[in-house]
Structure formats: C-alpha cells, structure tokens
Amino acid sequence: MHGRVKVKTSAEQAETKRKEREKKLKLYQVASAAAASKRANGEFDKEALEITQNILEQNPDIASLWNFRREILLFWEKDRQEEVQEVLSLELPFLESCLRVNPKSYGAWHHRAWVLVHAKHTDWAKELRLCGAFLQKDERNFHCWDHRRFVVQHAGIPDTDELEYTSQLISTNFSNYSAWHYRSCLLPRIYPDPEQKGRVAEDQLLKEYELAQNAFFTDPSDQSAWFYHRWLLGRAEIEDAITCVYVSKPLQTVLVSFSKPVNLRNEEDEAVLFVDSRPFPSKWQVPDKRSTFSHVWVCKLPPGLLEGETLQHCLHVSWKDGRLKKECLLYPGSKESWCQDSATDQKLFSLELSIEKSSVLRAEMDSCRQLLDLEPENKWCLLTCILLSRVLDPLGHASKTLTWFKKLLAVDPLRTGYYKDLRSKYQVEDGLLCMEYAETRVLHLARKELTSLFHLDLMVLVTHLDVSGNCLHVLPLAMSCLQCLQVLHADDNEIEDIEGVRNLPVLQDVCLKNNRLAHLSQLQPLTSCCRLVSVELGGNLVENLPDFYTHLHELLTHTRPV
Amino acid sequence: MTEYLRMSGVYWGITAMDLTGSLTRMDRESILEFMRHCQHDCGGIGASQGHDPHLLYTLSAVQILTLFDNLNTIDLEKVVEYIRSLQQKDGSFAGDKWGEVDTRFSFCAVATLALLGRLDAIRMEEAVTFVLSCMNFDGGFGCRPGSESHAGQVYCCVGFLTIVGRLHLVNADLLGWWLCERQLPSGGLNGRPEKLPDVCYSWWVLASLRMLGRLCWIDSKRLRTFILACQDEETGGFADRPGDVVDLFHTLFGLAGLSLLGETQLKPVNPVLCLPEETIQRLGLHLQLLN
Numbered sequence: 001m002h003g004r005v006k007v008k009t010s011a012e013q014a015e016t017k018r019k020e021r022e023k024k025l026k027l028y029q030v031a032s033a034a035a036a037s038k039r040a041n042g043e044f045d046k047e048a049l050e051i052t053q054n055i056l057e058q059n060p061d062i063a064s065l066w067n068f069r070r071e072i073l074l075f076w077e078k079d080r081q082e083e084v085q086e087v088l089s090l091e092l093p094f095l096e097s098c099l100r101v102n103p104k105s106y107g108a109w110h111h112r113a114w115v116l117v118h119a120k121h122t123d124w125a126k127e128l129r130l131c132g133a134f135l136q137k138d139e140r141n142f143h144c145w146d147h148r149r150f151v152v153q154h155a156g157i158p159d160t161d162e163l164e165y166t167s168q169l170i171s172t173n174f175s176n177y178s179a180w181h182y183r184s185c186l187l188p189r190i191y192p193d194p195e196q197k198g199r200v201a202e203d204q205l206l207k208e209y210e211l212a213q214n215a216f217f218t219d220p221s222d223q224s225a226w227f228y229h230r231w232l233l234g235r236a237e238i239e240d241a242i243t244c245v246y247v248s249k250p251l252q253t254v255l256v257s258f259s260k261p262v263n264l265r266n267e268e269d270e271a272v273l274f275v276d277s278r279p280f281p282s283k284w285q286v287p288d289k290r291s292t293f294s295h296v297w298v299c300k301l302p303p304g305l306l307e308g309e310t311l312q313h314c315l316h317v318s319w320k321d322g323r324l325k326k327e328c329l330l331y332p333g334s335k336e337s338w339c340q341d342s343a344t345d346q347k348l349f350s351l352e353l354s355i356e357k358s359s360v361l362r363a364e365m366d367s368c369r370q371l372l373d374l375e376p377e378n379k380w381c382l383l384t385c386i387l388l389s390r391v392l393d394p395l396g397h398a399s400k401t402l403t404w405f406k407k408l409l410a411v412d413p414l415r416t417g418y419y420k421d422l423r424s425k426y427q428v429e430d431g432l433l434c435m436e437y438a439e440t441r442v443l444h445l446a447r448k449e450l451t452s453l454f455h456l457d458l459m460v461l462v463t464h465l466d467v468s469g470n471c472l473h474v475l476p477l478a479m480s481c482l483q484c485l486q487v488l489h490a491d492d493n494e495i496e497d498i499e500g501v502r503n504l505p506v507l508q509d510v511c512l513k514n515n516r517l518a519h520l521s522q523l524q525p526l527t528s529c530c531r532l533v534s535v536e537l538g539g540n541l542v543e544n545l546p547d548f549y550t551h552l553h554e555l556l557t558h559t560r561p562v
Numbered sequence: 563m564t565e566y567l568r569m570s571g572v573y574w575g576i577t578a579m580d581l582t583g584s585l586t587r588m589d590r591e592s593i594l595e596f597m598r599h600c601q602h603d604c605g606g607i608g609a610s611q612g613h614d615p616h617l618l619y620t621l622s623a624v625q626i627l628t629l630f631d632n633l634n635t636i637d638l639e640k641v642v643e644y645i646r647s648l649q650q651k652d653g654s655f656a657g658d659k660w661g662e663v664d665t666r667f668s669f670c671a672v673a674t675l676a677l678l679g680r681l682d683a684i685r686m687e688e689a690v691t692f693v694l695s696c697m698n699f700d701g702g703f704g705c706r707p708g709s710e711s712h713a714g715q716v717y718c719c720v721g722f723l724t725i726v727g728r729l730h731l732v733n734a735d736l737l738g739w740w741l742c743e744r745q746l747p748s749g750g751l752n753g754r755p756e757k758l759p760d761v762c763y764s765w766w767v768l769a770s771l772r773m774l775g776r777l778c779w780i781d782s783k784r785l786r787t788f789i790l791a792c793q794d795e796e797t798g799g800f801a802d803r804p805g806d807v808v809d810l811f812h813t814l815f816g817l818a819g820l821s822l823l824g825e826t827q828l829k830p831v832n833p834v835l836c837l838p839e840e841t842i843q844r845l846g847l848h849l850q851l852l853n
Contacts, residue, residue: 002760002802003758003802003803003806004806004807005805005806005807006794006801006805006806006807006808024563025563028563036612059563059566061566061567062566063566063613063614063616063658064566064608064612064613064614066660067614067658067660070660106662106664110660110662114660114661140754140756140757142704142705142709142710142712142754145709145710146704146705146706146708146709149708149709175756177710177754177755177756178710181698181699181700181710181711182708182710184698184699185698185699185708223743223755223756224755224756227699227700227740227755228699230736231699231700234699234736260730261730291850292727293727293728293730413781414742414745414747414780414781414784415742415743415745415779415780415781416781417742417776417778417779417780417781418738418739418742418776418779421776421778421779422735422739425735474853476853477853499853
C-alpha cells in the first residue's frame, strides 16, 4: 500500500465501500477459480487468455496468471504458430495498458520482455520509442530504464546514442539522477581509461567535470550532479599488491600486508614465502585469529631459521603465481627489517594528476569557493570543497578543511555522524603522511576529535600510537594488525569496547584512563597480549568494582597493571 | 485478493508479532497446515495454494518455519534442490523457472540456504561475481548490471555479501554516504535521491547501515519520530507515510526499524535476515558485520 491516504468515512460511506469491495472480490474470485480450473484441466484455450487478461488488467502483480498465459502460448507453439504470433502482437498493447495503470509492476515488465523475445517480428525501434514515452511520464521509473537497456541490447543500439539520450535528458532537467547514473555506466565503455580499469579517459573526464559543474551552478541544491561529481573525483579500483613485508628476528615472525583484504587460505590466493631463496612451507594466520579475509597475514618461522649473527637473510614473498612479489633483507646484527610502499608515492590519499587535470581541478576549486561565497550554507558545495582539497593537496589545505567541516556540521546536523567520521578519516590520513615524512614509527593522533579509526592496515609498522583525547567508542578488531605496537595511549575517550587490542605480540604499555570500561569482561582481549607490562585504567567505572585489582591480576597473571 | 503474496504476508505478520513478544497469540497450527499445501513437486514454495513456486515465497516460508522452529514441515532437501536449479550460468538467480533475474533473488537464495545451513549447495564464486557486477558509481546496487541503485536492492546485495562473508568488497564509506543522504528533513528515509520518505526504507536503509557498521550516520531520534508518526492510532498498524492506509508490510518494517534503533519494548532484530536475534542465535548462525 504505497501513497494511499487514509480517509475518515461515515458509517454509511463505509458500508457502501464495503459492498463495492465485496462485489469486486466476488468477481475476482469467480474469475480466479475459472482460470485455476482451466489450468488444472489443461484447457489451454482462448477463453483462458480472456479470463486471465480480465484479472491482470485489474492487478498485473499476480505472477501465476502471467505464467499461465505463457504456458498457453508455449503449448500452442507446436501446431498453432500463426495464432501464437497473433496473440503475441496483441499482448503488447494489452501490456501497455496494464503498465499505464501500474508502471511499476515487475510481472508486467517481465512478461513484456518475454513477449518481445518470442515474437518473430519484433519492432525494436518502436519499443525504444515506447520506453522514451514512458520515461517522459516518469523519468525515474527504474523498471522502464531497465527495460530500455534490455531493448537497446537487442536492437544493437550503440552506446554513443544512449549517451546522447542522457545528455538530452540532463539538459532539460539536471536533477534526473537516473540519467546521471546511466552516464556513469556508458562513459567507461565508450571512453575507457587505458590504464585505470573502470575509469574514464582524461579528455572526456574533463568534459564531464564541466557538465557536472554547469549543473550544480544552475541549481546548487540539486544532489544528482554532486553525487556524479564525487564519482568523477574518485579513484580507480585498487589493484592487487603486496604493500609491506616485515620480519622480526626475536619474534621469529614474518608479516605481509596487502592492498586489499585477501584470503591466503584460498588455494588460488596462496602466497609463498622464500627464506634465502628456499620456499618455506608457511602457515599464514590472520592477526585477529577470526577473519577469513584480511589485509594483514603473519607466519611463524621455526626457531633457528634466522640464526647466525653475521649472516644476511632474504625474505621474499611471492603471490599470484609470482606476478606479485616483495622482499626484505635482514642485515647481520639487525633484529627486524621491512620493505613498505610509501603512502605518498602510491598516492594513497590523493589523485594521480596530469597537468591538465590538476589545472582543471584547481579552476574548479576556485569556482566552488566562489559559489560558496554566494551560498555559504550549501552543504554540497562545502563537501565538494573538502573533497577537492583532499585530491589536490591534503596537508596544504588541512586547516581550511577543518573550518569547512565545522560549517558542514552546523548546516547539516542530520548527517553529523557521517561528517565526523569523514573528518576522522582525513585526520588519520594526514597523521600517516606526517609520520612518513618524519620517517618515524610513532603515530600522533591525539586530540583530533576522532570518532572512528581508519586505515589501520597501513599502521602495521607503528610502534607508538597516541589516540588520547578523542571521541572513540571502540578500538576495533582491525587494530589487531598493528603487530609492532609497543605503546598505546587511548586515555580520555568514550571507549567501551577494546576488542582490537588482541594478539599484539610486543604491546607493553596500554593507557586507557577515563574511558567507559565498566566490566571485567570488556578487558578480556588484553589477555592475548603476552608482553603487557602496564595497563592504566584509572577513571573507568570498572575500577570501582569490589576487589577490582585482585581480579585484574587474576585476569592478566603475566602483567603488572598500574 | 492478496493470496498471490500471502506467504510473505504471513511472514510480515508473525515476525511483527514475535518482535512485540506476542507470537503465541497466532494460530501456529493453522499456519503450518496452510504451509503444507504450498510446496510444489519441484521443491519451490508458492504464495498460497494454487499459486506458482517462487524464490520470494520460498524464503518467506523458510523464515516462518524458522520462527516456529518447525522446518521439517516441508521437504528441505527439495527446497535446496529448487534453489540450486535457479542459479544461472553467470551466477545470478532467476526468481522462478520463467527466468526473471534480479539481485533480490540472489539474496533470497543465500538467505534461505543460510537458514537451512546449506550455503555449500550453490556455485558461490559466480554468485558473488554477479552481485558485484551490479555495483554502481554511487557504491549502491541495482537489480541487474547497469540498473540504478535503490535502497531495497542495496539491502539485498549488502545482505547477500554479509551472508557469504564478503562484506569487505563493498565501498562502505561511499555507500554509507549515499545511504545517510536518504534521510530527509522530516526524519524519514527515502529509497533513492529526490523521492518521498517511506517507512519501509527505515528498514532497507537502516539495516544496510547497520551491516556496514555505520548506523550512527543518520539521526536516530528524528527517524524514530518519523516512524512513530506513521503508526495509525485506531488500528496500531504502520503506513508508508503519516496519514496513509496501514498494511502488514509497513508494520513489520516500521517495527524492525524501531528495533534497530534500540526500542526496548521490542525484541532486538537481526539486520540481515529480519528475524529476532534470539532466533538467529538459536540456529547458531554467525553473520560478521563491519564495525
């Protein structure tokens, strides 16, 4: 029941209505029973077609009746082919009238497609015109859009014609989201980027920026063009890659991280570890010991394999039948070593920009800022300024970005949670870039109003992490990939869940003062960190439990919590 | 006049009753008796007696029987066989033997098999590939490759990927943004850009955000107010929008939405299968959501 207003009725009116309904029901029941008995008795005749047509005209959603009609036509196909073709040609105007009354009937659209395929002389051009007419009435009817794509495929209409159709629709109404969507499917097919799968070649891309910009300058509150613009700004699909290989001699462990979550237990995705050129029969594990897919995998080496203070060792990981590989050298006397891709070189957080593209985006940034002067409360424009500054120069625009976020939170409070998380993501990215520039393994993310943690898979080498003074509720499971973490500062948050502080083999100090830990069970994950030296829990409700410290000692027998 | 979707109607009704803690007030025996007449020789289940089998009603039936803890009312091996028979070459699922393909049916297939503990029965890699081929520029999903994103379809595809343990393949930040932009000033949620709010999207959008670990991206308080405004004071049921005619469909999804928002008068609902959490736990089904 969609969009039917409930009307207050008098008793008399209600009675009249009831009678009407009863009459309708009676007719329906008689017709349904007749159709059912014909079907049961195998009476696949013209009368059956008439009866089902009468019912379907009233309600095209009764799937079984469409099925019955198709059964009749298939039954006739053996020896009454001419009649079949005649009925099929009459089926089209009948369906058209059904769809006029109920343009969102799945059953009617599906039957129409079936009829078109089974008819011998389908006029696909005519059918395309019908789609156009229906879309003129409701430009967002997704059933009709899907039908159009089906017709286009059968009629062999080139993608370029369809792109032209979307241009027409968009030029008459910028807020036709369905047409923008269709463009996003057509463009990568017509103008594929030779290097980035699924993306659009640059010269066409620049034209699309202009189109989107025209649209949102005409009506800055219309979301369709802004969504499209965000897609244009997007990145290509992340390619498979090994992003880091790390080895620790004291832990006898090799860690490998990947550009996306993988399942090394899957035979096709097997990774082979070579130690000094000899394949090592490795048993890969995920740090959280739970997930099936993970960015990070670790492998224990048998004692003695990396022996010899004077010897250099080579750890080589080969993946996807050797197409992807990475190695790191453990020099004589070193305890650990790694080889990691750089976030800056890989453009992990910005875009690969040609001179043309960067000048277009800079120009666009200028015009967006002009638009913002005219419409200082426009959330789409604010968000786009933020996105543009991120792809152009994240650190250079850092403080301006924060001002824009503040404004966004004020003008669009419904999406407070989203904006805060997005800001947190960018703060983490900036923190990671700064750490890379400083060439340290200490990540400072304290007092940045973080509501969530992002990019934990890029922190595998971090030894010290400071996230105190934020608004975190959870230290998520993905945190268990911080396998080098020694010191964790997370004081003054709203943390009530530390499930990610789990299986961290070298974690020594954990500060969790002034959080929302209230039960001993919430501390359970700590028991899997076997090198813990100190845990600070002051200012948590859990501290007030009777005999708390005795219980804590029992829980963490190997630690000396302060 | 509604028997062409009766099986789903029964599911909406009894799940709503169970969420409110009133399942015992339903006539369980007569429902089970009704269901015995709806399974066809091919294994599929129809909306009611005399109606053809379809994946939509097969899932509804298995959900109902799960709630009643009475799965053996029907021939389960045949149900599995039916689902298997509907998988197409490209991994997609047809809704019935007439071949309509839609990501809704991919969801119906794996949801039913998950409830029966038989996910091994289909070609999973191909099924995943097909669903991913329906992913769009906005991170959402449509009915078929090239179809526009729609919140109902997003729920089906995100639910599908959750059930088969591949939720990491979704661009959660991008899709989460599109989903939270469904919230309108009234507090209600729509299913696509520029559309009106509707109570059923309180479920399709909210459950998707819950699976993606991003429920806090919408304003819960305002949504709660909107859902409650759709409850009809005379009958107690829920309509799509305030002041409209109520029905079982919107009543279930209104209640389920309220449950996800933490309404304590209702049982907690499972965001993937839209059954009470306690039922999913009884089955020992583990569905990993993002956090």
